[in-house]
Amino acid sequence: MVKVGVLALQGAVREHIRSVEQCGAEGIAIKKVEQLKEVDGLILPGGESTAMRRLIDKYGFMEALKEFAAEGKPMFGTCAGLILLAKNLVGHEPHIGVMDITVERNSFGRQVDSFEADLAIKDVAESFPAVFIRAPHIVEAGAEVEILSKHNDRIVAAREGQFLGCSFHPELTDQHDITAYFVEMVKEAKAKQFA
Amino acid sequence: MKTGTDRVKRGMAEMQKGGVIMDVINAEQAKIAEEAGAVAVMALERVPSDIRAAGGVARMADPRIIEEVLNAVSIPVMAKARIGHIVEARVLEAMGVDYIDESEVLTPADEEYHLYKSDFTVPFVCGCRDLGEAARRIGEGASMLRTKGEPGTGNIVEAVRHMRKVNGQVRKVVGMNEDELMTEAKLLGAPFELLLEIKRLGRLPVVNFAAGGVATPADAALMMQLGADGVFVGSGIFKSENPALFAKAIVEATTHYQDYKLIAELSKNLGTPMKGIEISSLSPENRMQERGW
Numbered sequence: 001m002v003k004v005g006v007l008a009l010q011g012a013v014r015e016h017i018r019s020v021e022q023c024g025a026e027g028i029a030i031k032k033v034e035q036l037k038e039v040d041g042l043i044l045p046g047g048e049s050t051a052m053r054r055l056i057d058k059y060g061f062m063e064a065l066k067e068f069a070a071e072g073k074p075m076f077g078t079c080a081g082l083i084l085l086a087k088n089l090v091g092h093e094p095h096i097g098v099m100d101i102t103v104e105r106n107s108f109g110r111q112v113d114s115f116e117a118d119l120a121i122k123d124v125a126e127s128f129p130a131v132f133i134r135a136p137h138i139v140e141a142g143a144e145v146e147i148l149s150k151h152n153d154r155i156v157a158a159r160e161g162q163f164l165g166c167s168f169h170p171e172l173t174d175q176h177d178i179t180a181y182f183v184e185m186v187k188e189a190k191a192k193q194f195a
Numbered sequence: 196m197k198t199g200t201d202r203v204k205r206g207m208a209e210m211q212k213g214g215v216i217m218d219v220i221n222a223e224q225a226k227i228a229e230e231a232g233a234v235a236v237m238a239l240e241r242v243p244s245d246i247r248a249a250g251g252v253a254r255m256a257d258p259r260i261i262e263e264v265l266n267a268v269s270i271p272v273m274a275k276a277r278i279g280h281i282v283e284a285r286v287l288e289a290m291g292v293d294y295i296d297e298s299e300v301l302t303p304a305d306e307e308y309h310l311y312k313s314d315f316t317v318p319f320v321c322g323c324r325d326l327g328e329a330a331r332r333i334g335e336g337a338s339m340l341r342t343k344g345e346p347g348t349g350n351i352v353e354a355v356r357h358m359r360k361v362n363g364q365v366r367k368v369v370g371m372n373e374d375e376l377m378t379e380a381k382l383l384g385a386p387f388e389l390l391l392e393i394k395r396l397g398r399l400p401v402v403n404f405a406a407g408g409v410a411t412p413a414d415a416a417l418m419m420q421l422g423a424d425g426v427f428v429g430s431g432i433f434k435s436e437n438p439a440l441f442a443k444a445i446v447e448a449t450t451h452y453q454d455y456k457l458i459a460e461l462s463k464n465l466g467t468p469m470k471g472i473e474i475s476s477l478s479p480e481n482r483m484q485e486r487g488w
Binding site: 008009010011012013014015031046047048050051054055058079080105106110111112113114115116117131132133134169172173 | 196197198199200202203206207209210211212213214229230231232233234235269270271288291292293294316317318443446447450451
């Protein structure tokens with residue numbers, strides 16, 4: 001069974017772990033840097049990206065997260081997690097900066113504009129209940145980035161090799177297709193590592 | 196595409212989990228809070244301890260202050276409306292506030308009815324002292340709960356009482372048989388369907404934060420250990436000697452609430468916390484937690 005970590009500094013950690021378990025993998029809440037060595041893939045959950053960044057810096061996670069990416073291990077960012085993964089942010093310095101996308105924060109407006117919508121996500125689901133909360137979106141994607149879903153012409157889900165990111169919160173729904181897709185990415189990466 | 200659904204409103208609070216929400220009265224304080232790693236700020240005219248000291252009627256903050264805070268930070272901004280004050284709540288919603296606290300810290304506008312929060316697109320947080328109160332607020336449409344504690348006292352005892360009470364009652368409901376729940380609903384004054392849902396989920400259907408008396412990093416960690424999903428700090432930060440340091444320490448203690456060596460480290464040299472008030476020295480009419488029904 002593959003082990004999938006969920007960065008547990010702040011945000012919707014429990015929901016992601018439950019979703020990972022539903023997909024037949026082991027879910028581990030990552031609170032300490034050394035725990036990253038135990039896992040084959042990592043989910044960066046929804047939450048407040050600025051608050052997460054403070055804690056990432058405080059506990060020396062930044063280098064370890066970049067190393068994790070450099071080792072080719074899969075990473076999946078949802079909402080705030082997508083912001084953490086992006087190489088470029090509109091109006092801000094990037095955080096981990098590993099996925100070749102430009103992301104704009106809070107780009108759908110404030111909380112009163114938060115919404116849910118059914119999305120078709122390529123290779124994942126024909127209809128997925130996507131919950132957008134003060135959500136970011138992908139303004140621009142690099143040549144190697146595969147666009148998986150759009151909402152009103154805005155890119156809201158994408159994959160670049162080992163990296164998967166979405167604007168919405170799959171962890172707030174009971175439909176686990178996108179987590180299952182990520183768990184498959186983790187299995188493939190692990191199989192390759194031992195091939 | 197749907198806005199203002201339960202999932203969107205409750206989900207917003209889920210994203211705040213494990214975090215600290217700080218009371219601020221201007222842009223400068225809001226920036227200090229954001230810099231310290233707060234997951235949201237509560238924009239107020241006065242922090243609870245000053246409301247207590249000032250006396251008189253406490254109302255929604257001047258919209259200018261709220262606007263100033265909305266423009267100063269990129270994290271969510273909450274604001275307080277008086278219990279039952281439909282128009283204050285609508286005004287805050289129209290201003291684009293991200294969450295409204297229907298709060299006993301302000302003087303109630305209605306001594307019988309709370310807001311029908313399901314009618315709003317903006318989500319609400321409400322205070323509770325027990326499961327009956329929690330369930331009534333959820334029934335009215337609250338998307339997030341917090342303990343009432345005793346605001347502006349810097350004394351954690353009431354928040355502890357309320358968190359233990361709610362969680363103990365949730366455990367009891369989860370352990371009961373379905374045929375016992377109607378009588379329990381009657382005894383608690385709670386909607387029956389909500390008790391069924393709590394039993395099915397094994398927990399409350401919305402997050403429950405600690406509030407009302409958190410003054411130190413150890414207080415915040417204590418509340419997390421008792422099962423709080425996160426922490427509101429009112430007067431505790433900006434009434435302490437060194438707010439920036441205090442704010443950071445409380446954020447870290449909330450994240451790592453079981454790392455006692457760390458809490459010891461970050462509690463060093465913080466300066467003086469806010470001066471506290473012994474609850475028994477407050478006459479019943481001065482206890483904010485008694486407001487709300």
